[in-house]
Every structure is written in structure tokens, then in C-alpha cells.
Amino acid sequence: MFSYINGTMPAWLKTAARIPVLAFADSCLRGIGQVVFMNNPFTGLMILTGIYFFSGWLGFAGTFGVAVSVLAAIILGLNRETIRAGLYGFNGVLVGLALATFSKNMWDGRVIIFILILSAISTILTEALNKIFDVWKIPSFTLPFNFVALLFLAASFYFFESTIISVAAPPLPAITDVVDNIYYLDIIFIFNAVFRGIGQLFFVNNPLSGIIIFAGILAASRIAGTFALVGSGVGMLAGVALGANSYTIYNGLWGFNTFVAAIAIGGFFYVLTWRSALLAIGCAIVVALLFGAISAFLVPWGVPALTLPFCLGTLAFVLIGKTSLVFTPVEGTMTTPEQHLQFFYAKNQ
Numbered sequence: 001m002f003s004y005i006n007g008t009m010p011a012w013l014k015t016a017a018r019i020p021v022l023a024f025a026d027s028c029l030r031g032i033g034q035v036v037f038m039n040n041p042f043t044g045l046m047i048l049t050g051i052y053f054f055s056g057w058l059g060f061a062g063t064f065g066v067a068v069s070v071l072a073a074i075i076l077g078l079n080r081e082t083i084r085a086g087l088y089g090f091n092g093v094l095v096g097l098a099l100a101t102f103s104k105n106m107w108d109g110r111v112i113i114f115i116l117i118l119s120a121i122s123t124i125l126t127e128a129l130n131k132i133f134d135v136w137k138i139p140s141f142t143l144p145f146n147f148v149a150l151l152f153l154a155a156s157f158y159f160f161e162s163t164i165i166s167v168a169a170p171p172l173p174a175i176t177d178v179v180d181n182i183y184y185l186d187i188i189f190i191f192n193a194v195f196r197g198i199g200q201l202f203f204v205n206n207p208l209s210g211i212i213i214f215a216g217i218l219a220a221s222r223i224a225g226t227f228a229l230v231g232s233g234v235g236m237l238a239g240v241a242l243g244a245n246s247y248t249i250y251n252g253l254w255g256f257n258t259f260v261a262a263i264a265i266g267g268f269f270y271v272l273t274w275r276s277a278l279l280a281i282g283c284a285i286v287v288a289l290l291f292g293a294i295s296a297f298l299v300p301w302g303v304p305a306l307t308l309p310f311c312l313g314t315l316a317f318v319l320i321g322k323t324s325l326v327f328t329p330v331e332g333t334m335t336t337p338e339q340h341l342q343f344f345y346a347k348n349q
Helices: 010-017 020-036 041-052 057-074 080-084 092-101 109-136 142-157 187-200 207-220 221-243 247-252 257-270 273-302 307-321 336-348
Strands: none
Touching: 010 092, 020 041, 020 057, 020 080, 020 092, 020 207, 041 057, 041 207, 041 307, 057 092, 057 187, 080 307, 092 109, 092 142, 109 142, 109 187, 142 307, 187 207, 187 221, 187 247, 187 257, 207 221, 221 247, 221 273, 221 336, 247 336, 257 307, 257 336, 273 307
């Protein structure tokens, strides 16, 4: 059973392809999983479960966003294999989650309309930016989501006079828990910071939801699961070292960019070695610094940093591999860190 949900689940991919509705649902779930580089519908399902566990409104918005973005790719006649791999869905789900998180009222029809429009636009931007970034043979990551969401959030204060969108504390995507006594680096603090950090990538501020999402990552790749914990932990420690507000660290705000950056460098874009493992940690540290800097810069604009720190930091570290002689960039179809290792060793035997 575990082997069936491991990796990219190719057997299920063939089964789902026979039924159009199932194929569409599979593409959507893979799109959700692709937020953490996992082309795996079970990972997507676990992430969605964690989101719904936290909030039905947030779960609906994410589901609607990914469905619209995948449907837009189908209507536009974009590459079928890319659609089936979920690569047109991950920006859409984040757009839906962001707008739902910052909406003034839950189940607001106006917000749902904007999710529809902006998720479709994110698909167009994904295709356009990927064409540009293909010159360097790198993806655009979640830049389409950041571009769409940040522009909308900034503009909403002027056009809608904050009747639709509300950002009370710009650097903080989702802080709902009030904790009276927080002590740095006790076991409760570490547990919350690490697993809330994993959840906060999906605007979920709940450690149990974070565990569910982590389990989904771990099912697809043990290496990715390990770097998720390491990356979120590095973000927490960076926040402590920089003297950041303890509430932001406890609530996982310093971990969500760093954990996905660590997954990207730690076995996904590079074949995993001790050097690339250290590079992943270095990337997580740089991304944490970028989070602090970008958050401070965007405060006057009344918008959060979202995943811009991850995008900018990870892009730089991925480009390093194009010139370095000690790192082995993954070539061809990207699957999971484990399969990248297998292909590398098979090729060099």
C-alpha cells in the first residue's frame, strides 16, 4: 500500500487517465502537491485535508482556485502532460488560499469571483513566465501567485476601501492563536514553530494541520519530508537569532518559506549529496533573511511577503548549479529526490 502512494504514483496516473472527471481531479490534487514539488495526488489530498481541518472556507477557496487554474489551462489548450503533472495548479490554489485568508468576511461572493478571475490569470502568467525563465532552464516557481496576489492586495485598499480585503499585520499571513507565555526553544515552542511553519505555506496556522501536510510530503518522499522539518527548523532558528517577535516564530511565519526552499535544493533540483544538503540549509538561511527584509520593506504598503523570499532565494541557489562543478543538477523529468538519486547512480555505474 505504501509503495502505491510513493513517488509520483504512475500506476494511479494511468488509471485516472481513463476517466476524464477522475483525470481532472487527479490533476488538481497533483497541482496542490506541486506547491511542495510533489507530483503526487495523495500528497495533494493530505494537504487539502489539513487545510479543511483548519477551515472549511479556506479549504473551499483552495479547491476552487486550483480547479479554476487547471480548467483554464485545459481551455487554453496548454500542454496536456504539464496539466496532468499539476504544474498549472499550484499557483491557483495559493491564490485561492491567499484571498480567503485576507478576506474581510468568510464566504464572501465577491472574493469568490476574484478567486475565479485571478486563479485563471495565474495560469496565463505561469505559462508566460515559464517561457521567459526557460532561457535559463529554471521554473518560475510561485512568482505568478505572488505577482497576482500582491498586486490585488495592494490595490484593494484603494479600490475597495478595505471592504473586501483586510490585512491587519502585513508581514503575517495567518496568526489566529494568542499565547500568553512563549519561551524560546522549549519543546512546545519548537513543535509549534516547526509544524505551524509547514502549515503556513498554505495559510494554515494549526500544528495538527501541519502534521497532516507533513505526512503527505513524507508519503511521497522521505528525503523531502526530512528537509521539510530541517527547513522549517532553520527558519525558526533564524528568527530567534535575528531577535524576531516570538509570536511570529511560534506561529510558523519564519518557517514556511524556508522549508519549501530546503526541499527544492535538498534533492529536487540537485542530486542529493552532502554538499547539496549543506547548500539546502544555506538556502534556507538566506530565504529566512530575505523574509525579514522583504516583510520590512512591504509593511508601508500594507501587504505581506507571501512566498517572494522563497522564489528569490531559491532561484539564486538553483542558478548556482549551472556553473558549479561540485553540484549535480537534475536533468530531464523531475520526480522525487529518491528517484533522482536512483537515476544518477544508474547512469554513472
